[in-house]
Amino acid sequence: MATFEVRPARPEDRETVLAFCAHTWEWGDYIAEAWDGWLADQQGRLFVATSNGQAVGLLHLRMLNEYEAWLEGLRVDPAYRRQGVASALHQVALTEAMRLGARTVRLLTEMVNRAAIALARKSRMHEVGSFIPYQAPPLLELPRRLAALPRPEPARAEDLEEIIDYLNVSNIFPLTGGLYYSGFIAYSISDRLLKAKIEAGEVYLLRRWERLDGLMLTEQREGRHGKYLFIGYIDGTNADTIGQLAYVLRHLAAQRNLEMVRAHVPDLLMVRDTFAGAEYQAVDAPYITFERILS
Template identity: 35%
Template structure:
């Protein structure tokens, strides 16, 4: 079996040409891994790993520590010339085993709802599917916005709004902190976003806080990225529409938002002028880390 000849090890700087050659064949050459190579190879907490077969790098993957108790598997890639031989499963299992050695708490990852082989890996290694995210985009508009930076003094109100949100609870209290990575939205993170001016309060007609949004501007791409946004009940559609106004006010072209996939949320965004831009959804999986476990399961 090919598995007996696979070597899983930590990536080193000398692996870069081989890794980039694999990535050049992924996503039509638009893979993000070349951009994060330096950060991944220098990560002091997680591990950037490769798989060798007969001295050749044929796959790669990354274990990332998001917080001391939340870990993330990402960047699993297999050289197209070697796909279909169990290397992806081997990488996944080794990543789980590595998390058991290095971490504690929970381990998560995300993949397409259409990636059935990875769903099988997940089931076989004790992961549970905890939700999906739909990709929506909305064009910027020119109307005034009711969003303003949330002051530190309103963090308690914002926290109560989230705790009372059925959508937030259904999403397991997760949000997209960075691209394609979900973790728990804590009070500490709310405070950090507020200090950076990225936590915005939404007040309808100048009244009390009715909703909030965590956002980032990407001027070079013309996008307003929504890390998380929420408002009670039917107000979500109005908030979503106002995010389009915010993008226009900031000179951006569109709003880019991965929303927790529910019929009411989809309906709210569609009513606010957004379009679902991907036929699939992004599924998030989770399992407990078992420190000291000998293998992945």
């Protein structure tokens, strides 16, 4: 097997990297938009693998906080695949994550990407959750059957302990790895994350009979899909609760004049069926999140 040098990326690597990333998907790749930010990332690291001095592989190590690392943007020049480039990048990135103090490292890949899944497992990572991207248009009016029901309300700072207690006994929380997705990056749902989301007005609670019955963590985003509301985590004691939350977010998107609601729906039959019932459609293949505990 050939050997490759892995080193920090340099500005002059850009055009070579973009050339072998040009046809990653039918629409191209996001590496061109991400490159400058990744290269300037002082907390993380952007690595390239080289052969005879030329970049043939890429991987970005992002530090989400002092203890969580995220691997993204793994790319290998098609002419150098199955020669150990990806493994070499992975090992260097994992070693660097530990050196930077990370206790956990994660990555995301499509369920159909067998090579990436095999690499994750070879790197002693294990699956902690999976989701399917769904979307739905804004909804001007809620269905009549929901109009008279209690509405979800933004969480307040004093709700934090109740939210934590709810998640500790949730059936959904452990099956999703306890993760919140901000786009295609997963964060542990920690006290700190919940506090920040509550302060931003991005946590909604649904109560029935004076108890917490469901919740969702959201954010407003803008990108290739225009301006949209995004559900990064949703939970409920039953399908009716989750369905109501899903409908309400569509209505909220209409009130904000947004173009779409998008959601990373846990790949659980009950939750998938509930989103379909709320007139959301799957728009992509399932994704899997892998994790490795470093210490």
